[in-house]
Amino acid sequence: MTEMTFSRRALLRAFAATAVAAAPVMANATGLLRGAGDVRRIRMYNGRAGESIDMIYWIEGEYIAPALEEITYFMRDWRNDAVHSIDARTIDILTAAHGLLDTSEPYMLLSGYRSPETNAMLRSRSSGVARNSLHMQGEAADVRVTSRSVGQVFEAARACNAGGVGRYSRSNFVHMDCGPVRTWGG
Template sequence: MSHSFTPSRRLFLRHSANIAVAGASLPFASRAFAGLEPRSLTLDHTHTHEKVSLVYASGNNYVPQALGRLNRFLRDHYTGDVGRIDPHLFDILHRITLALSTQGAYQVISGYRCPTTNNRLRATRGGGVAKHSLHMDGKAIDVRLPGVPLAELRDAALSLQAGGVGFYPHDQFVHIDTGRVRSW
């Protein structure tokens, strides 16, 4: 089910300047960040209880060691399988933190999922897991941001028009992916 996105005037005014700084209208490739400060993320995994805070890119360049750490951090927490995470997913998260003017740590609910885990979750979650989930391709993450209302996190992600955004208020997370622009 797709929901239309109509931001409130208050939210629009509050975040417009920040979104402009985040480069919402620029192409999404890393070259969009050329000349800007290093890009960093702080993540806290709700299942493994691990934390990571690092610079993952600067200008046109991603930092290979940081991407390796993030791949391991976002591994399938059920099996330990490590996938290759799309670096553009990190750019989306970074742009959201800029848009929301926050420096808090994202709480990660789910990153990479191997096909076996995805199939098991599909069988046990009553259809709430996609058969061809972008989590299996390293192109999706489920997160929340303490101190930021879940609806504001969703709205900031939607405003970027950078990929898919799913809103799960009952489960307290927002799904963000690098697939086509859509929402549910």
């Protein structure tokens, strides 16, 4: 008989493939998500980096450190490969909003962590980029879901009442962060 060994990563991926739904429970989203389960899962792809992630990062009240590390790397600054820890609250907000969208389609990640250099470059090109962007703290993400409108994604994120939500209709994305609860955009 051959002995089978599994790495933690392989087990996480196998478990992610069989999970039914993500179930974040955050202070401001508790009522929305109560009873949704004891697993949190994030699904995203990044066309610029040519990468996808489908990861369970929380099980039975515990964050899984290797999963958070993979998510952090996935959400790196794609322009210069700079990596900064991503705040788990941001991942929870993304997961909660995705659950409300009732789709299995992953997010398209447009921007996760932004290095100060990238943020300065983007700021020089657009008045819509904050000088002290939460992207530079690993506390924000810009995403879209092609099967849902910007308005639908915005409303799902806003319903979580758990951070900042910006609607960028002309650019076809929604900003979500774990900062103070607020909304903007049109």
